[in-house]
Amino acid sequence: MPERAGRVVLDRFESHALRDNPHGDPHMRTIPVYLPPSYETSRERYPVIFWCHGFAQTALWGVNGSPGIPSLGMCMDRAIAAGAPESILVMIDAFTRFGGSLYLNSPANGQYEDYIINELIPYIDRTYRTRPDRGHRAVDGKSSGGFGALALAMRHPEQFSAVGSHSGDIYFEAAYRPLFWEFLNQVHRAGSVEKFLDDYLALPKRYDAAYIPALSMCFSPNPARPPYYFDLPMDLVTGELVPEVWARWIALDPVSLAESCTDALRAMKVIYLDCGNRDQYYLHFGARLLSRRLTSLGIAHDYFEYDDDHLYVNYRYPESLRRLAAAIA
Amino acid sequence: MPERAGRVVLDRFESHALRDNPHGDPHMRTIPVYLPPSYETSRERYPVIFWCHGFAQTALWGVNGSPGIPSLGMCMDRAIAAGAPESILVMIDAFTRFGGSLYLNSPANGQYEDYIINELIPYIDRTYRTRPDRGHRAVDGKSSGGFGALALAMRHPEQFSAVGSHSGDIYFEAAYRPLFWEFLNQVHRAGSVEKFLDDYLALPKRYDAAYIPALSMCFSPNPARPPYYFDLPMDLVTGELVPEVWARWIALDPVSLAESCTDALRAMKVIYLDCGNRDQYYLHFGARLLSRRLTSLGIAHDYFEYDDDHLYVNYRYPESLRRLAAAIA
């Protein structure tokens, strides 16, 4: 246990961009903020790392933890104990009732990218003693939050100068497509996609059962198709891809973004990628592919592959937080 | 979403009873405390519900949540919106490095029962505006925490006057014994119990893999057997029960406690039990058995059986919290 521990406050943030979002999800969000050990006794300003949670989670996920599976705050304490400069860690909340916005604007979900870039970052900078510029700001995350971190950094290099992704959603061919088949079985049982989603919303407990529709709301929203406003990328009967919809997904795959946002990637001081080599969602294939792509583009990055799966990989966060914090100090 | 929401503070509590515990687990614990909506604007005193988390969790588990799987704070908000008197909710932390103390004193784990009864309850009463007597105090919990709530209430009726257990560890024959076989396979692969536990402690992520030894540290500690100080209730080769050790477990089974602590149960204003009818740990058999036992003892109680399993049952907490809050108002 590190001797010097930071403190987590559960801030509440009210977003205008999320007001009146199509799902009626709250526009008031709890934002846990980790303040480093010296924060309360000093007058200094600190760099900030933003953290993107995974699918079906909220920002509060980062508060949960134990000595065996450390919370984000404990991870930051460990990073600092290992030599990282003291930094603030802000846990973004990008939850939707179907499981997640993937940190993107979407007419089906709401304007999550706007809320983060235009509202939350400025709020943090005016509320806490931060160093309020891209050079002192990083973004990190896990799973869908790894995707979120990469997408935010690649689409907003004016905001971030370092990025990390742990077991991030990369290479949708491997990450998402194998799940289409089982989803189609579920739709078949429900009778229709709409009925499937109505049933989902009526569940007493809602976790990740609406994964594929939720992703469709992020990657292929369609304002002309009520009540849920998205196109599915496959034929419901045969599972054949619908090329024009699938192309919309692929355009947002970090493997594609790396080509469309190469300059943004070159502007990062640190790009940290890791994955387990037996990830249940096959995300290691995408991590390898992106690493290979970055190498062929001549973009320096760190890539670590662990003998592990997708779950409870918090033990790996201190190292990425340490590297990001050092880069933005 | 309830319009009026309470606030959760992450308190820090330093225990003397846990100092120098055998595992070297922290004696400083984060204790999340839910303060009801009117708390900050009133000068009133409030009844208190204590919550016992499950195995392999800490008290922070209760802070995590989403609209689909509400945190304990959200559950309390919902209970109040449904008419419950405003109450404080205190999330006890009883984590150990092997996964949990089950809220009991043990020479193998530390004095968790003492810490709760003699230290944490008084601390809460002197720190928050509580109504500091048994008549205004309840205890609730889930899984091992359901066991904890029942054990604390039955062993300390001077502290609590209402108790709830969601999918609690009851009837160890069903809850624990079926897991012995697989545990023995793991010990066989590790080479010895000590090696198995050494390996566990070396894992980068530690969740519930040491379940049976952890239970043994709670139910059958043995100060004469270093380095981990417990007796296992079965023969390592054949799995046959060791009757004298198993008897120590059974003595602490809530089904047995109901007989040894009948007066305590009679002193409860509310006894709330629920379970899913396809609980992965077979805890519905124990819930039924305890309910049957209470009925035969003439002790009034609520028992609800849901068509559900063991996971993410938070949607059931508002109802028990509502009943407990009403009883101790």
Add this chain to the structure above:
Amino acid sequence: MPERAGRVVLDRFESHALRDNPHGDPHMRTIPVYLPPSYETSRERYPVIFWCHGFAQTALWGVNGSPGIPSLGMCMDRAIAAGAPESILVMIDAFTRFGGSLYLNSPANGQYEDYIINELIPYIDRTYRTRPDRGHRAVDGKSSGGFGALALAMRHPEQFSAVGSHSGDIYFEAAYRPLFWEFLNQVHRAGSVEKFLDDYLALPKRYDAAYIPALSMCFSPNPARPPYYFDLPMDLVTGELVPEVWARWIALDPVSLAESCTDALRAMKVIYLDCGNRDQYYLHFGARLLSRRLTSLGIAHDYFEYDDDHLYVNYRYPESLRRLAAAIA
């Protein structure tokens, strides 16, 4: 591949003992008989090994196979290639519509033990060139068939002088009891045991889904309880054992039979036991316990434990067949 291969004939045998069995199961059975390589060209008489198939199978199971998972005939060919004396191998059929008779007489299933001992053995001896006495007769089997082999040998030492059991059903506490809980869940869903069995019989495909009732028909039949004529060993609501019924099961557990039939075991020239050390049905605990029990009784036997599970263990049969064939040559 052994150069010299025996031949399997699919004999048909009509039983009087099984005629009018309560289930209406066929009294005509296909009995595959392996005749060793020299059988057709010689005039010799051969010792006979009887084989007991597993639960939910018929004798035809022993005919199926591939080079990767050899059939019983291929196993016998390999045993002979490894030096075993040429022997006949007879595959007993003890199937019932609920999955198996366990080779026992039962008013719920029919008189399977009588059919084997009084009818099938004499039929084999008068139909094939056998050496028709206990000294030249062995019995072997796998899983429930391992139980069958042990039970037949222990109860009929006048018929057999050598016995083998591969991953046999031994120590019912480990082998069967952990399965009671899930069975009770199924009964709960079906509404009653009778409805559960009616549903089972209406399935288009019937494999092992009626395992626990089928075992009850073998171990605790009750002619006074139509329509299926058995007592279950547990309370349907709480899962508590019903001691007087469970005692009937335990009396037939090979661990108990070893004590009640010790002389029979002493009369065996070979007792061969094996098991995988991660058997899904936890049968290794029983194999170890029986081996330990035999050792304490001073009864010589072979016990092999493999790093394997319960499935496709055919590769182990050549060795037991070789030892049994050598013993009865």
Add this chain to the structure above:
Amino acid sequence: MPERAGRVVLDRFESHALRDNPHGDPHMRTIPVYLPPSYETSRERYPVIFWCHGFAQTALWGVNGSPGIPSLGMCMDRAIAAGAPESILVMIDAFTRFGGSLYLNSPANGQYEDYIINELIPYIDRTYRTRPDRGHRAVDGKSSGGFGALALAMRHPEQFSAVGSHSGDIYFEAAYRPLFWEFLNQVHRAGSVEKFLDDYLALPKRYDAAYIPALSMCFSPNPARPPYYFDLPMDLVTGELVPEVWARWIALDPVSLAESCTDALRAMKVIYLDCGNRDQYYLHFGARLLSRRLTSLGIAHDYFEYDDDHLYVNYRYPESLRRLAAAIA
């Protein structure tokens, strides 16, 4: 149970085409032949249905069975009891040491298509009282054997005039590609594909663990690549498809064959397809796609979708056998 039962003989057939196959698999095969009830007492000639077994099986699979899961012989008995004309049923054996040839010629596996078409069919016609022409010959099968039946019929309409496929391997995108990812994990652990296959061959029990390489030996053999002579259709590190190899697979997908062999399909008197709607290998998507393709080509066929999965679907065979037998009577 049908009153009139046919008889199964275990014929042995020696192939010249399979002699000296690259794997050293046996060129002598056991071929079970079902002779209908009247065969022995009549002098008539009978139509013949050939049956193709599934992956990791041999022809002997068809002999195994029980009243609950009928053998192929029992299925034929049931078909005849339901009005089907009496027919001979021949169980083809197309096993290889890696699990199956898929009934195709391949320099990696051997000349299985030649063996069936040029050797086994003539042998059956000269050995049994058959009606030796395409009009009285059908081919049926399950899983890989469904693929086999479709491929044999489409590529050899001069031999067959009716075809059936139960849960056949159709639409490789759904049937095979989702399995590539896990296979790559296994190769990663083994170190190389060659090592993976060496390890497979050293296993004491070999079932379907070499599925993807075995398929590659069928669909994309490469005589220039010792020691196992095939190309994999994906990049070993990232899983990206290798387009030119994957194209070789796709060319043999029944969905593609339906376009390249349309005339053959038009020449069939019966095309029978079925599948379960929750097939573990997602084969229902291919069954639907092929049915849709046939419909758009104006080719009459039967398609049945069951509420079932991939396993133990024998109860569906009597209906396809009845239709095929009626068509070729």
